[in-house]
Amino acid sequence: MNTEPADTPLLILLGPTASGKTRLATRVARQLGGEIISADSRQVYRQMDIGTGKDLDEYFVDGQAVPYHLIDICEPGTRYNVNDFQRDFDEAYRSIVTKEHIPVVCGGTGFYIYALLKGHANDTVPVNEPLRATLEALSTESLRERFLQTESSYHSLADISTRKRLIRALEIVGFLAANPDTEISFGSGCDRYKAIIFGLDPAVEVRRARISKRLDERLKQGLINEVQNLLNQGLNPESLIYYGLEYKYVTLYLTGVLTYEEMRTKLETEIHRFAKRQMTFFRKMEKDGLVINWLPDNWNDEEKVRHIIQRFREFKNDRPGNV
Known part of the structure; x- marks a missing residue:
């Protein structure tokens, strides 16, 4: 991975599941002449569309396609990690800035975003x-x-x-x-990318309502068929359970471990818990010095887009460091 400082800053939009990140990010990218880089640990997998919430229709804004990266780049059944993400992100970034476009990072996998800006130890510590x-x-x-x-x-x-x-x-x-004397690098890639970060944080009751509504929509859209098709292609249940949430609980339903009602109830509960853990990690990022500009949830999309673009342009012109 190239570790030289990157000149073009990142515009990052993060938030918990069901917060509306993709819709907002694609509109920002469309107005800025940007391209989306996904920071989602599961959207990298092909044929895992409904369960991962790719919402690819959101990448068409005003009749125009918004380019995206790090979506549908791996076969289901493989395992993708933060090291793979850093490598692929660097390639996507260079591709975007070569065209003089703006890299707009969108996702809810806080650890991936943290690794870009602060580094990690995953590539140093061996498997035990x-x-x-x-x-x-x-x-x-x-x-x-x-x-x-x-x-x-x-x-x-x-x-x-x-x-x-x-x-x-x-x-x-x-x-x-x-190994207390071993030198561990927590800064792989640290300070390579400068970024301004925006966050979406709907009120808990709003977030919970959106999660429950979206789960029902995904079940109607064919989530169970999506998982069944993956099993029919030869993926073993353990491989799908590994991906967690929708793929774990629907697999347990399809293999007879859970009833439909048990599956839906457990899945809804776990998605709520997952969103809470996402927010906990974002707060941890703030404690570690990464400033997240939280957008008021009562603003409409137009207000949010206008604010993000104005702040990004100011940041790009001033470049005092990480805002």
Whole structure:
């Protein structure tokens, strides 16, 4: 990955699931002459459209297509991580700025965005298979309690928004405890990109209502058929369960582990919890010095777009650092 400082700043729009990021980001990109770079850990997979909320129809604004990157770049069943994201992001960024367009980053995977701006330790700490086997036997709540009881320099940086990331965080914490003198780089790519960050944070009751409504819409749109088609192509249930949320619970329904009502109820609950964890990580980003300009939820899209563009242009002209 190229580690030289990048000249063109990033415009980043983040927020929890169902906050309206894609709709807003595509409108901003359309007016700025920009291109979207997705910062979503699951939208990279082909044929996983409904469950990941790609909303590709949103990429047409005023009859014009808004270019996008890091969507539909991997086959389902493969595993994509933050190292892959940093590499692919760098390629997409260079492609966009070469055309003198604006890179507009849109997504809810806070750890990916954090890694771009602050760096991470994932590419330094080796995998510990015996430890992973032990951790896999524990419940997610037990894993979370175990992590919260740790004291480590990595504690404030870790993304524990999903079970797999929680296990990786425990793996990193364990490595640091066993190797206190080892130099760990938390700054891979740090300071390469300058960015202004905007955030969407609907009121909790609004967010919950949107999540529940969207879940019902996705079920009507064919979410179950999407997962069944993936199973029919030979993907084993464990591979889909690995992706979590929609793919986990619909797979458990299709394999007879859950009834339809159990699946819908558990899935709705877990999406609400996921959105809460996303917000927790965004607040952690702020504590680590990344300023997020939260947009009032009572503004309409036009007001939000106008404000974002004005602030971005001021930031681009002044470039005092990370705003």
